[in-house]
Amino acid sequence: MSRRVLRTLAVVAVLAMVAAACSKKTATPSGGGSSSGGGEKQTVKIGFIGALSGDYKLLVQSGYNGAKLAFDQANAAGDLPVTVELVPFDSQGDPTIAAPLVDQIVGDPAFVGVIGPAFSGESAAVGDKLDQAGIPFITQSATDDALSQNGWTHWFRALGANSDMGPPAADYLVKVDGDTSICAASDGSPYGLGLKDVAVKQAEADGAKVVLNEDVEAQQKDYSALVTKIKGAGCTGLFYGGYSPEAGLIRKQMDDAGLKDVLMVGGDGIKDDTFISTAGSSAEGTVSSCPCADISTSTDPAAVKFIADYTAAYGDAPQIYGPEGWDIAQIYIAALKAGNTAPDTITTFVQGLNAFPGLTKSYTFASNGELDPSARILFFYEVKNGAWTVLGSSDQVVPA
Amino acid sequence: MNCPGQLSEWVGLAVTGLVLGALYAMIALGYTMVYGVLQLLNFAHSEVFMVGSFAGLYALKWLGVDQPRSGIGLILTLLVALVPAMIFAALTAVGMERIAYRPLRKRGASRLAYLIAAIGVSLFLSNLFLLMDGKSHLGLPFKWPNIAGAAPVAMPPLLERHQVFSVLGVGIDTMQILIVVVALGMMVILDTFVRKTRMGLGIRSVAEDPDTASMMGVNINRVIVVTFAVGGLMAGAAGLLYGMNFGVTQFNIGFIPGIKAFTAAVLGGIGNIRGAVLGGFLLGLVENLGIACVSAQWKDVIAFAVLVGVLMFRPTGILGEQVAK
Amino acid sequence: MSGTPRSQAESPAPKGPAGLRAQIDNVGESLRQRYRALPRFARWGITMALFILAALLPHFMPYLSSRSNYWVAIILKIGLAALLALGLNIVVGFAGLLDLGYVAFFAIGAYTYAIMTGAVRFTLAQRESLPNFAELIPTFHMYFWLILFVAMGVALLAGVILGTPTLRLRGDYLAIVTLGFGEIVRIVARNLRDITGGPLGVKSIPHPAINVGSVHYDFGLNNNPYYWLVLVLISIVIFFVHRVNNSRVGRAWAAIREDEIAAAAMGVPTVRMKLLAFATGASIASIAGAIYASQVVYIDPQIATLLNPTFGSIIVLSMVVLGGMGGIWGPILGAAAIIFLPEYFRTLGDARFLVFGAALVVIMIFRPQGLIPSRRRAAELTGHDIHEGTVFETQHGVTSA
DSSP: OOOHHHHHHHHHHHHHHHHHHHHHHHHHHSSOOOOOOOSSSSSEEEEEESSSSSTTTGTTHEEEEEEEHHHHHHHOOOOOSSSEEEEEEETTOHHHHHHHHHHHTTTTEEEEEEEOSSSHHHHHHHHHHHHHTTOOOOSSSSSOGGGGGGSSSSESSOOHHHHHHHHHHHIIIIIIIIOOOEEEOSSSSHHHOOOOOOHHHHHHHTTTTTEEEEEEOOOOOHHHHHHHHHHHHHHHHEEEEEHHHHHHHHHHHHHHHHHSSSEEEEEGGSHHHHHHHHHGGGTTTOEESSSOOOOOOOOOHHHHHHHHHHHHHHHSSSTTTHOOOHHHHHHHHHHHTTTSSSHHHHHHHTOOSSEEEHHHSSBBTTTTTTGGGGGGGOOOEOOOOOOOEEEEEEHHSOOO | OOOSSHHHHHHHHHHHHHHHHHHHHHHHHHHHHHHHHOOOOOHHHHHHHHHHHHHHHHHHHHHHHSOOBBBBHHHHHHHHHHHHHHHHHHHHHHHHIIIIIIIHHHHTTOHHHHHHHHHHHHHHHHHHHHHOOOSTTTOOOOOOOOOOOOSOEEEOBOOOOOOOEEEEEEEEHHHHHHHHHHHHHHHHHHHHHHHHHHHHHHHHHHHHHHHHHHTTTTOOHHHHHHHHHHHHHHHHHHHHHHHHHHHHOOOTTTTHHHHHHHHHHHHHOOOOOOHHHHHHHHHHHHHHHHTTSOOOOGGGHHHHHHHHHHHHOTTTOOSSTTTTT | OOOOTHHHHHSOSHHHHHHHHHHHHHHHHHHHHHHHHOHHHHHHHHHHHHHHHHHHHHHHHHHHHHTTHHHHHHHHHHHHHHHHHHHIIIIIIIIIOOOOOHHHHHHHHHHHHHHHHHHHHHHHHHHHTTTTTTGOOOBBTHHHHHHHHHOOOOHHHHHHHHHHHHHTSOHHHHHHHHHHHHHHHHHHHOOHHHHOOOOGGOOOOOOOOETTTEEEEEOOOHHHHHHHHHHHHHHHHHHHHHHHHTTTTHHHHHHHHHOOOHHHHTOOOOHHHHHHHHHHHHHHHHHHHHHHHHHOOBBOOGGGTTTTTTTTTTHHHHHHHOOOTTOOOHHHHHHHHHHHHHHHHHHHGGGGGHHHHHHHHHHHOOOTTTTSHHHHHHHHHHHOOOOSEEEEEEETTTOOO
């Protein structure tokens, strides 16, 4: 008797779960983009491609939130000629997942632009398709240098590349920390590996010796073999190209193995709270060179308002690439306001931007889609008292 | 190929390998015992391990551990944290047997059905912990408890690592000693339990021949539950130690050690308790020494190459398949 | 297994949810019997009509949805998944071998195509910024059709190399060895950067083209031709499976699946037959991989992960199990359900695998034969006698206590 009850309960529970999931999901599309007054307005869609779930969520979610906030406010203000809907495409940061997602954007004429893809691998995977379909795509955080060599017309990078962030990180190790023998490691991802390669080149150019050059598997817990090798190599500084879950563990396991004095320097991929929560007290002193802006102490009224609105909407302050997401959304909003509601005219609009004022920087794009060198920024951050604190811009921190 | 020139680096890799091997061995025991009595490869055993590490984590938090302890305080705290880690893991193991495997067993389902169900249980449990991040999911009208989530959760620092003695220039620290001591202690207890007690006799008899065992009055259902529970106890303790050693736990923490321990169990001869221990230590040692000369990324390739190599020459593993021996 | 008559398993208890299930099965069974009762030409007609209907699907789409291209993309994805599921079904459903590294063969096919078309060489040259890299850009050509066979051959070879030592072992070991093989393929693809392009992936993989006499057709970015290609391949596989199922080989697979020792005793060359199933499955996956690479134009080692949400080994296994092992329509329906449902309801996000996991367990307990059961498989999976006593399976068979 009780067995049958149990079984029935199990079936009901699973059905309820599926049904609940379905009812919620079906409600989403029809309910989107509702806040416009006219009702007659055409709806255009902007896609957001990035890791909205999974291990790398914290590096991307804030950018989505920032962009969503911008579009919600623009729709509510009512001065747009169209209604904008931001459609999330969760790639989990994996190129293989991202590739099929793009078919949905290319196949739907309502899409006029894309924010992202957030990471370099997925950008390489989907770039050809988006470009051939003529849809502008502006990335807020993909930093692989090779992306701009693809000859894409509709691609833009709203920040510096690995070659902007890797070499100063190596300079920091050699010139500021005074390391003469350096270890380098990466997670073997397109981003991490590319970043490590440019950093290694720069460190060697600075006259330091790279005594260990290793790649590890991501998503493991046990990095004891790498740590043993670092110990054996006897370096005083480690450059790590990769993301925070692995970097945090490596930092912690280095401390455990008595390598407290080895300074760890990474790129933007380690500058989030996951790094600090994973490494715990071992995180102290870790340095990140990041083409991301710290606006938390800014007195610019737009920045102050953004932080206040963001906090009100999502319950916590914007994290890494939140302001960048907002900025890119503002570029699209400006394009739409100027009457550009087709993908190709939006591309032309973005190409023609001249020092478009954003929260983090002024945007001017070169013909290959890269940010104009004068507009690129790079800041150094250090973990102090359990939080990422800005050390200064790269020219302040690293002597020329 | 650039192999390390110093002996100390080789020894260092060997030491971390053996410590890892001790943990693999503890997990492998669960695989091997369940296989012994049920001929089931319990893929979900890695999640038993994961539950153990989370239970241990919350026990440590509940005990207010925020900085390393020492002396008798350390030992007491560790024992108190081990209890929930082991019990919750054992409950998980028994629960999965009760909910997923027993209905299959009653119907005499095929081995394939068992394996697929085991994979399902494993996916379900690890993703259950992934979703327990204090937010709403699946459109359900409540917030899931905030226990695990996607990001790694740091383990409270119970034990301060410092070097106790050194072997050939390689420091052995407190954590490494703790892991090996606890692992060996539990293995000895388990071995004694299986060889000396009535229940152990029951387990051995079921592993040998379930028909005859049940005709001789052995309660097979009880033997199976005990087997799952014992495997769970070992995995739970391993989960806590693994988490403490590497500093974190996460919803997917069981996946890799689970596969490795599984490999270790097959390596030593699945169903064979001493084989699992041997396989665990051997695998930890081989995969760590194997990457001395090549990139650490090849670690898993080395582990599986060793497995296939051993199986080609000894199809039943190093010590052969039998729980009774 | 034991000699319990099959009819017992086919007459389920008519109460509660079991009654409903029995009714659904009865509808399916009566449809099947009516189909069988039709004359040969009528059966052919129905089959052809189904095929033409499926082939015209992209042309109906604009009438069904304003986002027709999107839905064609989804149907294409379902088609590729169905091809994989049918391939894995030969391994798991027919021969009863649990292959947890199936995606490795998919990756082998994709990489074979990427390497042989020169896409890897181009990617590496571009990455190194070699002066002449633009000249190396691979263009679409007829070689696709040739490479398809090469990819098949490479996967076949890999399947035989992996299978020869492991298929001699006990069936359970295959699961762990294939799981390891999947990881090895991924790690090798990551580490041999000069051959595979490494973790940075391969881009600009060329599309197929047809170029015979005055016929010139470039597959390009349009999804329709890929869909038709996949449809033709699925039809070939269905035809093949149908023929094999009723042949000596099909009966040998069934015998091995049900009792390997007995099969061997009856003179079935078990290792060779298992190897045949394994290698056939591998080559089908490899073809799917090559088509995938040519359509998506970018691949990287992550396609070989176990949990890749579209083509990962576990996902394809779920398709086969959900749809029904050992049949033809079951795996296709399973593929359609597992690709379509998350798309339609937007993504399940992080909850995807929770639902899959629960579904696998629930299906194994309550409907191990899947949505569309194969009649031969159903008898075996549901067990023989159902009563509350302890039924215990050992290596040697089912015993009751």
